[in-house]
Each structure stands twice: as structure tokens, then as C-alpha cells.
Amino acid sequence: MISSIFRYFLKVFSIYKLYEHLLTTEVKKAEIPTHIAIILDGNRRWARKHGMQPWYGHLRGAEKAEEVLDWCLDLGIKIVTMYVLSTENLKREKEELNKLFEIIEEYLRRALKSEKIHRYKVKVKAIGKLDLLPENIRRLIEELEMSTSNYNSHYLNIAIAYGGRSEIVEAVKKIAEDVKMGKLKVSEIDEEVFERYLFTSHLPKQSPDLVIRTSGEIRLSNFLLWQSAYSELVFVDVYWPEFRKIDFLRAIRLYQQRHRRFGR
Helix, strand or coil: CHHHHHHHHHHHHHHHHHHHHHHHHHHHCCCCCCEEEEECCCHHHHHHHCCCCHHHHHHHHHHHHHHHHHHHHHHCCCEEEEEEEECCHHHCCHHHHHHHHHHHHHHHHHHHCCHHHHHCCEEEEEECCHHHCCHHHHHHHHHHHHHCCCCCCEEEEEEEEECHHHHHHHHHHHHHHHHHCCCCCHHHCCHHHHHCCCCCCCCCCCCCCEEEECCCCCCCCCCCCCCCCCCEEEECCCCHHHCCHHHHHHHHHHHHHCCCCCCC
16 A cells, blocks of 8 residues: 555656656746746745644745745846735734744845855845844844845845835935935936836846746735836746745746737
């Protein structure tokens, strides 16, 4: 009985790996997106589905984020933006938030020691209202940003305590201040100038080619509202901890099959 079950799972695994290989080969033949943004949704629902505490869903979600970054680097994707924590998420129960911050702290420390981050020369930057985060998290973010500040081969943006509307409001405030100080004329303000004031201004390409959201929800949830105006959107009907490489590759293949017109 055990032997037959083992053979069944071995067969299924072999078929999965073959399909993954075929998808990878197919995707590599077409244009790979330069910038992929991902909404990591469904950690808590995945945990409830399996009868676990919400924090365990966040832990599995952090493990998956690390895995997906590896997939992106292996495919040669230059820019990855991950929506880790929204400003709205900060209103959750204190117990859950404390556990979530413990997980974030652990994975920031792992990133500091990551051989792959340094081998691929990944510039890491947190985008959001970082002043809302605990001091230990802010300190680790600063250390990680400093240790990768000279890299420009790849970019990892961690959207944490982030909100798209808040980002736009902050940009408007900075522009108003520069106009007031005489550093900028109202007549000089256009889309290109406005983008210099966004959290993503450090990127060679601010607008994602592709935005992926897991968990089956079909909305952006206040994520990169300015930058994603002409992004291709793919919604995947699996919770983030269950997100497989074939789901990732299918999303990229779907992007490759679309004809981007940018409103024209």
C-alpha cells in the first residue's frame, strides 16, 4: 500500500517537473518582463483553511516570497516589487501584528546574509511610510539598503506600510514644498517630473510590466496606483503560500500573449 502511494506521488511529481520545464522553455523564448509587481494575498485565509493561526500563514507567505524571488532572478527579471504590508494591514490586532513583525525581522536578517542577493547584485529598498514601523524593523531595513546600495543589476522593492494613495499624497506635498521654496515652477510639473517624487523614483523602470495578485481577488488594493496605469494584470486563484512555479510561469506566458497598446 505504501509502495503504491509512493509510486503515485513520484509519478505526479515527475509530470509536474516535466510541465514546469516545458513552461520555462516556452517562456524563455519570448520577451521576459523587466518589472514584475506581486500582491502577496491569501496568507490568513490559507492558514484558516488548514486550521492554523494567522501568523503561520504569514510565515509560509514569507517562505514563498523568498522562493519566488529566486524564480525571478533565475529568469533574469530585473525589477521585482512585492506588496508585503499595507497601511490598512497595520490596523489588525496587535497580537497578529507583533508576530508578523517577528517574521519580517527574521527574513530581513536572512536577506542581509543572502548569498544570492549579493551574487545577483540586487539593490533592496523598502517603499512605504516606514515611520509607522517598529524601530528594529526600520533599523534592519536601513542596514539592508546600505549593504546593497551600490548594486544595480537587479532591484527588489519591499512595499511595507505602503499605500498607493498615500504615496501620491506624499509626492504632492513634496512638490508643493519645492514650489514654495522656488526649486520648481508650476509650469514645469508634468508626469515625468511627478514620478521623481514617488517612492519608486530610484528605479530604472517604475511602471510594472506585469502585476500578479494571488488568492482570486480581482482588485489592486491601493497598490502602485500611479505606476500600474498601463500594467498587464493577472489574477491567480490560489492563496499566496500555495503559489507554484507553474502558476508564476503561466502568468508570464499570459503577459507574453497580450498585445500592449498603452491606451493607443
